[in-house]
Amino acid sequence: MGQGFILGLSTGAVCVAYCGPVLIPYLMSESGGLKKSYLLVAIFLTGRLTAYLLTAILAGIIGHAVVQQTESRTFIMGFAYMILSALLIAYGLYRFKEICLGKTVKKMPESQNSQKRLLIPFTGGFLTGINICPPFLLAIAGAIDSGTIAGSVLFFVAFFAGTSIFFLPMPVAGMFKRQHVLRIIGKFAALLAGFLYFYKGLILLIR
Amino acid sequence: MKTNPENSFSTTGKIGKSLLLLLPMTLLIFILSTGGKPNFSSQVSLIAFLITFFFFNVLFFMILYKGKVDKYRAVGFILLALFFALTFIVDLISMRGTMTFNNETALACEIPFCHIVTTMIILPVIISGSIIFPGSIIGGFASITSMLVIVIGVMIALGRGFCSWGCFYGGWDDGTSRILRKPVIKKVNPAFRWASFAVLIIVAIMSLLLVGPFYCDWLCPFKTVTEFEKVTSFTVLLKTISFISLFAALVIILPLLTKKRIQCTTFCPMGALCSLSNKINVFDVSIDKEKCNDCMLCTKVCPTMSLEKQDVEKGKPSITCMKCGKCIDSCKRGAINYHIKGTPVGKRLTLARMLFLYPAFTLLVVFTSGTMQQGIVLLVKLFTTGSLLK
Numbered sequence: 001m002g003q004g005f006i007l008g009l010s011t012g013a014v015c016v017a018y019c020g021p022v023l024i025p026y027l028m029s030e031s032g033g034l035k036k037s038y039l040l041v042a043i044f045l046t047g048r049l050t051a052y053l054l055t056a057i058l059a060g061i062i063g064h065a066v067v068q069q070t071e072s073r074t075f076i077m078g079f080a081y082m083i084l085s086a087l088l089i090a091y092g093l094y095r096f097k098e099i100c101l102g103k104t105v106k107k108m109p110e111s112q113n114s115q116k117r118l119l120i121p122f123t124g125g126f127l128t129g130i131n132i133c134p135p136f137l138l139a140i141a142g143a144i145d146s147g148t149i150a151g152s153v154l155f156f157v158a159f160f161a162g163t164s165i166f167f168l169p170m171p172v173a174g175m176f177k178r179q180h181v182l183r184i185i186g187k188f189a190a191l192l193a194g195f196l197y198f199y200k201g202l203i204l205l206i207r
Numbered sequence: 208m209k210t211n212p213e214n215s216f217s218t219t220g221k222i223g224k225s226l227l228l229l230l231p232m233t234l235l236i237f238i239l240s241t242g243g244k245p246n247f248s249s250q251v252s253l254i255a256f257l258i259t260f261f262f263f264n265v266l267f268f269m270i271l272y273k274g275k276v277d278k279y280r281a282v283g284f285i286l287l288a289l290f291f292a293l294t295f296i297v298d299l300i301s302m303r304g305t306m307t308f309n310n311e312t313a314l315a316c317e318i319p320f321c322h323i324v325t326t327m328i329i330l331p332v333i334i335s336g337s338i339i340f341p342g343s344i345i346g347g348f349a350s351i352t353s354m355l356v357i358v359i360g361v362m363i364a365l366g367r368g369f370c371s372w373g374c375f376y377g378g379w380d381d382g383t384s385r386i387l388r389k390p391v392i393k394k395v396n397p398a399f400r401w402a403s404f405a406v407l408i409i410v411a412i413m414s415l416l417l418v419g420p421f422y423c424d425w426l427c428p429f430k431t432v433t434e435f436e437k438v439t440s441f442t443v444l445l446k447t448i449s450f451i452s453l454f455a456a457l458v459i460i461l462p463l464l465t466k467k468r469i470q471c472t473t474f475c476p477m478g479a480l481c482s483l484s485n486k487i488n489v490f491d492v493s494i495d496k497e498k499c500n501d502c503m504l505c506t507k508v509c510p511t512m513s514l515e516k517q518d519v520e521k522g523k524p525s526i527t528c529m530k531c532g533k534c535i536d537s538c539k540r541g542a543i544n545y546h547i548k549g550t551p552v553g554k555r556l557t558l559a560r561m562l563f564l565y566p567a568f569t570l571l572v573v574f575t576s577g578t579m580q581q582g583i584v585l586l587v588k589l590f591t592t593g594s595l596l597k
Contacts, residue, residue, distance in 0.1 A: 002416030009408055184398045188405030196413075199445075206441075 003142055004155040006193050007135050008162020012186065040121045045164055047125020052156040055130065059143035060152030068147045074204050080141045081201030085194045088134040092191025135190060138197055225271040228561065229264065235569055236263045240576040255583035259576050267568055276532030276564070280571070281381055284371065287575040288378025290582035292432040295319075297585055297595050299434055307437040318434075320351045322358045322374070326407055326476040327414035327422060339418050364566050366488030367481040370471055371531035373570040375578070376429045380470045381531075384462035384510055391464040399473045400512040400527045407479035422476055428454035468510040472527065485526045490563045491546050492530060494522045495553035498542035505534035505543060522552065530567070 067073055130136075139159045143152035166182065240259050247253040262283075269279045299306055308318060324340050328351075331339045338351060361369045370377050406422075413421035423430070425446055431454040436443050457470040471478050485491070494505075499519065506514045513524040514534055524534070535543045544556045545563040589595050 002412070005416075006409065006412055009412065181401055184401045185404045185408070188402045189408055192405060192409045196409075 002158065003197075004139060004158030005162040006196070007139050007142065008159040009165065009189055009193075012163035012166035041167060044121040044125040045160075045167060047122040047127075048129035048163070049125075049157075049160050050122075051126045051129025052160045053153060055140065056143055056153040056156035057149060059140050059156075060146070060149030063144035063147050063152060064149060067144050077141070077145050078201045078204030081138070081197050081204065083201075084134060084138045084141055085197035085201060088138055088190055088194035088197065091134040092187050092189075092194055135193070138193075221272060225268055228271050229268050232267045232565065232568060233264055236260055236267075236572055236576070239569070239572045240580065251584050251587050252580065255580040255587075258583055259579045262579070263572055263576065270564065270568070275536045277536045280371065280532060280568075281378075281385065283571050283575055285378040285382040286579060287375055287571070288382065290575070290578045291375040293585060293595075294578050294581045295433055301596055305437075306434050308434055320354045321376075321429075321433075322354055322369075323376075323427065323475065323477040324351075324420050324423060325355060325358050326411055326480050327420040330411050330415040331418065334415065339414060340420055361570060362481055362484035363488065365530065365563075365570065366485035366490065367478070367526075367528060368488075368490065368530040368563075368567055369481050369570070370475075370478055371529040372567045373574050374471075374477075375574055377468070377471055379429075379432070380458045380462040380468045381510070383459050384466050384468055386463055387466065390466040392461075395465050395467055395469075395512060397512045397515045399469075400525065402473040403471075403475055403479040403482070403527075406474055407476040410476045425449055426453060426474075428458050428470060428474070430454075466510070467512060468529075471529070472511045478527075478529075482527045485528065489548055490530065490559075491548055492524055492528055492534065493544060493546035493552045494519060495542045495544070496522050497553065498540045499538075500540060500542075502539075504537050504539070508533050508537045530563070 067076060070076060139156065143155040146152050146155050166186075237260065240256055240263075245256075247256060266279050266283055270276055273279070296306055318340070320340060328338050328340055331337055340351065358369070361373055365372065371381075406426075410422045410426070417424075426449065428450060430450040435447060435450060438444050438447055453474070457474050461467075461469040501519065503516065503519065506516060506519060509524070510531065510533060511527055511529055513526075513528040515525075518524050530545070532545075535545070537543075544553075545560045546552060547559050547562065550559070585595050
């Protein structure tokens with residue numbers, strides 16, 4: 001669970017920094033003050049959690065039914081950790097053009113129906129949740145490694161908690177001034193998390 | 208050779224004023240160097256006291272008289288790091304017979320608590336109410352309570368000034384960053400000044416999850432010059448390689464090549480925590496925009512990359528500023544000064560400067576005086592007996 005939390009922390013800041021500029025204006029454009037903004041953020045996070053839970057169940061099934069049954073499980077997981085952590089280190093070191101699926105909500109047609117309007121932050125949350133990036137891939141590997149569906153779900157819940165910390169201050173305007181700093185800290189955190197996972201993979205391979 | 212009487216009078220006046228301002232500090236240095244009870248067991252300890260006492264008085268006098276802070280601060284600060292390492296290692300070897308510790312030492316709660324551990328005990332204390340460090344709570348050698356009281360007090364009083372005036376490790380990369388006259392690597396990406404915050408986040412959470420001080424276990428470069436775990440397994444061997452390579456890279460090679468305090472700026476979780484305390488601290492460094500001619504010399508000399516072009520435009524360094532005084536010394540127009548938050552910039556400069564320098568220098572004396580005296584005694588012992596051990 002702890003590892004999931006760390007991974008979440010390493011990706012959360014980057015998510016906010018890259019997907020935020022698209023999603024935040026929408027969230028802020030909804031009048032209703034801080035309370036309404038927090039409600040929208042909550043819906044957005046529910047969308048993310050839904051995406052993570054679905055991924056967790058899938059990863060849990062793969063982990064339980066396939067990987068756990070394989071004799072060379074330790075080697076597979078060690079190898080996967082090393083490759084994915086190397087990706088995470090590269091992700092921390094270099095600037096990539098971020099692909100944020102959540103950006104697609106910008107293209108959604110506006111609706112006057114309040115229930116449909118609430119779907120927009122939910123969909124945005126869902127799409128940013130399944131955004132393919134090194135921390136997310138490592139989280140899938142970690143969830144598969146847990147070997148059970150329950151373990152996988154717990155791993156992703158922790159991952160979600162780690163990412164959510166960065167979304168909670170969204171409605172507080174002052175936070176936006178520091179977005180570039182958050183992004184930098186997130187990148188460095190990703191780099192460190194990458195080294196931790198690389199070590200984990202190395203130890204699994206040596207065993 | 209004739210001297211201009213006006214200049215002579217001015218110099219005499221300056222000396223007099225500096226001596227007057229030195230007087231309270233002289234008293235403080237005496238009290239702090241003797242613990243308030245002068246009791247010299249041998250001639251050597253008396254000589255060590257006299258050297259220390261004289262040294263700090265001269266240092267503070269020079270800060271006052273020459274008007275330069277960093278140049279003289281660094282002398283005391285670097286000596287603090289060197290004497291601390293010397294006395295700490297000798298103490299350990301005298302007590303344990305080795306620089307290494309093992310499970311028995313940890314179980315006996317005999318591991319000295321250093322200020323960096325503060326960053327690792329916060330979350331476990333908040334969540335579980337337990338201290339995840341095998342040290343003594345009260346009493347003994349470097350107890351947890353005494354160190355926490357000092358660290359919290361200093362963070363409130365000086366903010367990240369602690370990293371330039373009190374930290375007994377900071378003098379290492381401060382020293383190595385001064386060896387070359389010009390940097391070999393001329394530009395370091397200023398984004399690295401935020402790296403220590405990522406280290407703080409990861410270290411605080413990993414320490415909570417592993418129920419142990421993660422940075423001390425795996426990442427602290429200063430294990431190389433203090434104490435480290437006895438190599439009994441492949442994992443401990445990896446840890447030892449980690450400590451030594453981080454020390455070589457972050458404390459020696461990179462500061463040498465960049466003339467920046469790389470370890471303190473990019474990898475110290477305590478530095479990040481102290482940076483946050485800069486927000487609540489009353490002192491900061493301010494730039495008088497009316498005097499500043501945008502030469503950007505301060506951005507080049509700042510050892511922590513806390514002054515970039517945008518910071519100069521804003522009139523103050525970023526929260527990562529260690530208040531070392533290097534930018535103040537470098538500014539030819541006197542536009543940069545210590546400042547008390549809430550007061551007008553560029554006004555009552557001497558007052559703000561003195562209000563900062565007294566507690567900051569006192570902190571340097573608190574940490575250095577005892578260590579320095581002990582170090583001098585040890586060095587005399589080395590020369591007379593050929594052994595450092597007690």
